[in-house]
Every structure is written in C-alpha cells, then in structure tokens.
Amino acid sequence: MCRNIKTLHNFAPPATHDEIRASAVQFVRKLSGFTHPSKANEAAFERAVDRVADAAHDLLHSLVTNAPPRDRIEEARKAKERSKLRFA
DSSP states (O other): OOTTOOOOSSEESOOOHHHHHHHHHHHHHHHHOOSSOOHHHHHHHHHHHHHHHHHHHHHHHHOOOSSOOEEHHHHHHHHHHHHHHHTO
16 A cells, blocks of 8 residues: 555644645555646546545544554654664
C-alpha cells in the first residue's frame, strides 16, 4: 500500500487539515497512477482528493479509543530508529 501515508488517528495534538489532505493526495495518486495529473484530468483528481479528505476527516473524528494519545515526537523518534536498523 502507500508507504507515505501515515497513521493520523490517536495523536496529540490531533491531525491537522493539511495532514489529512496530504494523505488524501497520496491515496489518490496511488489509485490514479498520476503524480501530477494532466490538465484534462486535474479537475477529477482534485475532486477525488477533496472527497477522500472529507471521508478521512469524518473517519478520524468518529473513531473512539480508550488508549492514551500517542506523542508525535516520540513516534517520529521510534520511526527513525527503525529506519536506522532497516537501512544500516
């Protein structure tokens, strides 16, 4: 699947609109096969990004959990450590 799409649920602070939209762009790029759509496909591409972003926003704000929110800085540190081990 899309390795560039990051988990956005249950973080402190919560995901921003820009983060949700960036994930939507990555998802639509993966589905369409376009990194940058042609002028002829640009409107359909943007419409799809808007719809996916809206659905993702609704999902993230509807999910409930009993787990404490994860710290973004700590999760980034862990990801860096995993990357070091993987690509050492």
